[in-house]
Amino acid sequence: MSIVVRTATEEDLPAIRSHLGQTDPRLVDKHFRLQREGLMLFAVALDHDAGDDLVGTALLDLNSEMAPELRNMFVAPKARRRGAGKALSQWVEQRAREAGHTAVYLAVDPNNEKAVPLYISLEYHPTGEHLFAEEPEVEQVPDPSRASSYYAIYKKSLTAR
Numbered sequence: 001m002s003i004v005v006r007t008a009t010e011e012d013l014p015a016i017r018s019h020l021g022q023t024d025p026r027l028v029d030k031h032f033r034l035q036r037e038g039l040m041l042f043a044v045a046l047d048h049d050a051g052d053d054l055v056g057t058a059l060l061d062l063n064s065e066m067a068p069e070l071r072n073m074f075v076a077p078k079a080r081r082r083g084a085g086k087a088l089s090q091w092v093e094q095r096a097r098e099a100g101h102t103a104v105y106l107a108v109d110p111n112n113e114k115a116v117p118l119y120i121s122l123e124y125h126p127t128g129e130h131l132f133a134e135e136p137e138v139e140q141v142p143d144p145s146r147a148s149s150y151y152a153i154y155k156k157s158l159t160a161r
């Protein structure tokens with residue numbers, strides 16, 4: 001799989017809606033509108049070897065309490081463990097760097113056994129702070145009985161070597 005990451009365009013919206021499946025489709029419109037307003041970047045990952053099939057999405061929120069924040073990353077189950085999550089994260093980090101930021105933040109459910117190892121492998125570190133996940137926009141853990149009531153905040157320095 002050869003992955004290309006870029007900013008979402010209007011033409012991507014139908015593919016994004018079907019990629020995100022159970023997610024409320026109004027969220028896609030909301031995030032796309034925030035991108036137009038300059039408050040968010042909406043990233044899509046395409047599989048160049050499969051006719052630019054959309055395999056993943058992620059957001060860089062430039063306006064949240066934790067901004068710049070990597071949010072709502074989702075890779076299609078059939079495309080997982082082939083580098084799309086890593087490529088999306090690194091694209092988001094590069095955009096944050098270009099905008100003059102020195103770190104990227106994210107909030108992850110400690111029981112998210114797929115995402116936590118990804119972020120650790122990319123040198124995100126827990127800050128020790130937590131955020132109560134009262135009404136998350138998107139569920140991070142498919143089994144509701146395993147979802148935590150709080151998310152751990154992680155930070156990646158964009159300047160440390």
Ligand SMILES: CC(C)(COP(=O)(O)OP(=O)(O)OC[C@H]1O[C@@H](n2cnc3c(N)ncnc32)[C@H](O)[C@@H]1OP(=O)(O)O)[C@@H](O)C(=O)NCCC(=O)NCCS
Nearest residue numbers: 073074075080081082083084085086108114115117118121
């Ligand atoms: C988390 C998620 C985005 C990872 O996407 P992905 O494309 O599979 O990730 P990558 O292939 O880039 O993985 C990179 C590294 O992360 C780690 N990793 C990813 N998935 C993992 C898993 N299921 N178990 C253990 N480590 C994992 C590994 O270190 C992996 O490197 P390796 O495959 O060479 O061992 C994907 O599983 C997903 O969409 N999950 C559901 C939504 C979600 O939880 N989003 C995150 C919200 S915070």
